[in-house]
Structures are given as C-alpha cells and as structure tokens.
Amino acid sequence: MSLLNVSNLDVEYQTKEGPIKAVSDVSFSIEENERFGLVGESGCGKSTIAKSILRLLPDNGSITGGEITLDGVDLVGMDEKALNEIRWAEISFISQSAMNALDPVYSIGHQIVEAIRTHEDTSEAAAKERAADLVEMVGLERARVDSYPHQLSGGMRQRAMIAMALALQPGLIIADEPTTALDVITQDHILEEIDTLLKTLGSSLFIITHDISVVAETCDKVGVMYGGELVETGPIEKVFVEPEHPYTLGLLNAFPTIEGGQEELITMPGQPPDLHDPPTGCRFYERCPYREPRCAEEAPPLTERGDGQRAACFVSEEEPIRDRYQDVVDKEEVWLKL
Ligand SMILES: Nc1ncnc2c1ncn2[C@@H]1O[C@H](COP(=O)(O)OP(=O)(O)O)[C@@H](O)[C@H]1O
Ligand code: SF4
Ligand SMILES: [Mg+2]
Known part of the structure; x- marks a missing residue:
C-alpha cells in the first residue's frame, strides 16, 4: 500500500x-x-x-x-x-x-x-x-x-x-x-x-x-501537469531522459543543464487552456509541434510506457518523440528557438 x-x-x-x-x-x-x-x-x-x-x-x-x-x-x-x-x-x-x-x-x-x-x-x-x-x-x-x-x-x-x-x-x-x-x-x-x-x-x-x-x-519520481491534467509521470531517470510527452520535452529543452545542452534551447510560446472551458481533445494541442488532426478530437489517455512511466500522448505511443524532434521543431512554427 x-x-x-x-x-x-x-x-x-x-x-x-x-x-x-x-x-x-x-x-x-x-x-x-x-x-x-x-x-x-x-x-x-x-x-x-x-x-x-x-x-x-x-x-x-x-x-x-x-x-x-x-x-x-x-x-x-x-x-x-x-x-x-x-x-x-x-x-x-x-x-x-x-x-x-x-x-x-x-x-x-x-x-x-x-x-x-x-x-x-x-x-x-x-x-x-x-x-x-x-x-x-x-x-x-x-x-x-x-x-x-x-x-x-x-x-x-x-x-x-x-x-x-x-x-x-x-x-x-x-x-x-x-x-x-x-x-x-x-x-x-x-x-x-x-x-x-x-x-x-x-x-x-x-x-x-x-x-x-x-x-x-x-x-525520485516526477509528475508533469498541464492545464489541470497530469500529462506524464514516472521515475526521474525515465521522464527526464526519455520524455514521452511533448510538453515534458519542451520543459527539458528550456533547461539545458539537465540534458548537457546538446539540443537547441526552445521556448513554448502560447497560453495554457482556459479552465472554464477546456478543449475536447488534447489540452496541449495549440502549443504542440507534434500535433495531428486526431489530437484535436479526442483527449489522449495516460498510458503505461514501461518502468512506471505513464504519458498522455497519441503520437509518442507510436514512436519515440525525441527521434523526430529536430524534424518537428524545424517544420512546425509552434516552438521558438532561442
Ligand atoms: N481560490 C480560487 N478561486 C478561483 N480560481 C482559483 C482559485 N485558486 C486557484 N484558482 C485557479 O485554479 C487554477 C489552478 O491554480 P493553482 O492550483 O494555484 O495552480 P499552480 O499552483 O499550478 O500555479 C488556476 O487557473 C487558478 O487561476
Ligand atoms: S496528443 Fe497530439 S497534441 Fe497532444 S501532446 Fe501528443 S502529439 Fe501533441
Ligand atoms: Mg502554486
């Protein structure tokens, strides 16, 4: 217990x-x-x-x-x-x-x-x-x-x-x-x-x-919240090394010391969702460079990713988001490079 x-x-x-x-x-x-x-x-x-x-x-x-x-x-x-x-x-x-x-x-x-x-x-x-x-x-x-x-x-x-x-x-x-x-x-x-x-x-x-x-x-463990929801959780060594939620990745890249600075610094402009009337789909949709049409329609559930890590993202369920990071950040104008 x-x-x-x-x-x-x-x-x-x-x-x-x-x-x-x-x-x-x-x-x-x-x-x-x-x-x-x-x-x-x-x-x-x-x-x-x-x-x-x-x-x-x-x-x-x-x-x-x-x-x-x-x-x-x-x-x-x-x-x-x-x-x-x-x-x-x-x-x-x-x-x-x-x-x-x-x-x-x-x-x-x-x-x-x-x-x-x-x-x-x-x-x-x-x-x-x-x-x-x-x-x-x-x-x-x-x-x-x-x-x-x-x-x-x-x-x-x-x-x-x-x-x-x-x-x-x-x-x-x-x-x-x-x-x-x-x-x-x-x-x-x-x-x-x-x-x-x-x-x-x-x-x-x-x-x-x-x-x-x-x-x-x-x-030892971390929970990442976005717009009133827990979007990712798990052991530090999993979540901070292999984040499964784009928002976590965004947070990490705004703090280069943890990652040794090998990636570009980015910021995530935009506002969190209005909690009077939260969107139907993924709450991070507006600010997510990985977003797909389905993300606006349905809310992604928090699912198991192994070793106690859980994340709520459709895209990372299918492929590691880090692998596509450069691609996505170059293509989508959602995140800003510093
Ligand atoms: N006493 C309150 N009355 C109305 N809304 C509140 C009150 N306290 C917090 N909120 C709202 O609830 C949400 C979550 O607030 P809070 O838990 O303080 O966030 P955090 O600690 O992450 O900054 C925010 O949108 C905030 O404006
Ligand atoms: S579900 Fe879609 S919009 Fe939400 S974080 Fe994942 S890729 Fe981004
Ligand atoms: Mg507070």
Whole structure:
C-alpha cells in the first residue's frame, strides 16, 4: 500500500464566470521514503492538488471527484477533528511564504512548542529543547528559538518553517514552491538541508515547483501537469531522459543543464487552456509541434510506457518523440528557438 494515494482527483473552483476545473482526473501515488516532484507552469493546478491533500481548499473550492488516502485512510471525507490530529503529526506543509505560515505574534520556538504539545504529552521544557534542536538542524543558531518572524531574513524564516514542519517527524511533507522566494544560493542550501533531514527522518516528500532542476536534484519520481491534467509521470531517470510527452520535452529543452545542452534551447510560446472551458481533445494541442488532426478530437489517455512511466500522448505511443524532434521543431512554427 502506498503512503499517499491520489486517484482520479477532480477539483473545481466556483467563480463569477462559472466553475473552473482546476484539476481533472489526476492520479499518482507516493511510497514511503520516496520524493515526488510535481512540475508545470503557473496556473496548471499544482497548489490545488496540495491544498486538496491537506484539505485546505478555500471556500469556493471543492473536491468533486476521486479519492485521496494516506496510509489507506480516506482524507476527502475526514472530519476537522481527525484532520487536526494528522496535520503536523502525519502530514505537514511547507509553503512558499513563511510569512503567511508563521504567526507574527509568537516567537519561532513558541510556535514549534505549541505544535509539539498539541500532539504529544511533553513538558514545556522538553518541547523547547526539541524546538532548539530542530532550529539547529535546519542551520540556524539555537538562540533563534526566541526570535520573532519579523526578526529573521526570508531564508531564515523559510528554515524556521521547515523546522516546524519536521517537528513531529511526519511521514509525509508537502512543500509548495518552498524556495521560490529565495536567492539561488539560499535555495540550494535549503534544498540540501531538506534532503539531509528527509534521510534522517525517513519521511516522504511531495514537492511542487515550476523549476524542473529542483525536481532533478531532490526527487525520485516526477509528475508533469498541464492545464489541470497530469500529462506524464514516472521515475526521474525515465521522464527526464526519455520524455514521452511533448510538453515534458519542451520543459527539458528550456533547461539545458539537465540534458548537457546538446539540443537547441526552445521556448513554448502560447497560453495554457482556459479552465472554464477546456478543449475536447488534447489540452496541449495549440502549443504542440507534434500535433495531428486526431489530437484535436479526442483527449489522449495516460498510458503505461514501461518502468512506471505513464504519458498522455497519441503520437509518442507510436514512436519515440525525441527521434523526430529536430524534424518537428524545424517544420512546425509552434516552438521558438532561442
Ligand atoms: N481560490 C480560487 N478561486 C478561483 N480560481 C482559483 C482559485 N485558486 C486557484 N484558482 C485557479 O485554479 C487554477 C489552478 O491554480 P493553482 O492550483 O494555484 O495552480 P499552480 O499552483 O499550478 O500555479 C488556476 O487557473 C487558478 O487561476
Ligand atoms: S496528443 Fe497530439 S497534441 Fe497532444 S501532446 Fe501528443 S502529439 Fe501533441
Ligand atoms: Mg502554486
């Protein structure tokens, strides 16, 4: 049994302009000790998936279909009391902005102590000692337990939030763009720390980012989202080496370091589909240089490609898309060369 199992998840937001299908029929799982990265452009539904798992969707958002289980226990129908018991203890959250997640009124240490004592019968002194250990583990001075969020730099606050997320050694940590707001060097340090801590605790990670190099560095498996759908998923060494979806290929070619730069840099101009009224066929059709007439008529299902890789593309089911890459990119004016 997987630690986290998401199957056929549908999520909608109600808006004045009508409902938005932010997530459509998304399925994936995360095993114990595994790191899963979810990538895709802004607005493709990544955070909505995280909020659905954590049951933190805003009032206008709702899960309209599918299942989410943690250790076999249903999260979708779970009541608030049970949810509060598993939050922090079994599943914790690192968000993009520590400023929103941390309470400005209390010191870092106080917030960690509260999190620990809500779930465990521990003395104030013991919890405070543990808070200081945690703060040290994420690379801050122990004395920082007494600091308030506004007394810390952005990087330090992010570290404090990681300390809090780890406080109860949860089996699953969800991190939504945990380093996006930081400079590259701090970003690298924090990712390294997350890596070391996960190894120490044996926790699993679900990390969301628009930066595939972050996934390449930290994860075992990846999911690629486009327009509310999961278009490709599988082990990193499969998906990033032999992508089966043109969108994944496009993402990879926009990041030459992973591929050693042997291919031309391309960008994928154009807009993702309108989620108020998504197209009938493949959602990537408008931006896909491999497109064929059938792609506009029918939506390609996510199919097995071997070794746990799955992709939703008619063309790559028949031939490896990389083989035709040069041809296609030269012929179709859809992707731009840099
Ligand atoms: N509270 C909300 N109300 C209405 N639409 C929303 C809300 N939050 C997100 N959306 C829409 O849902 C889609 C997915 O958003 P999101 O999950 O935040 O994407 P990502 O995290 O990949 O950038 C987007 O089209 C976004 O505009
Ligand atoms: S199904 Fe067609 S349009 Fe969609 S990604 Fe594959 S080739 Fe492109
Ligand atoms: Mg997001």
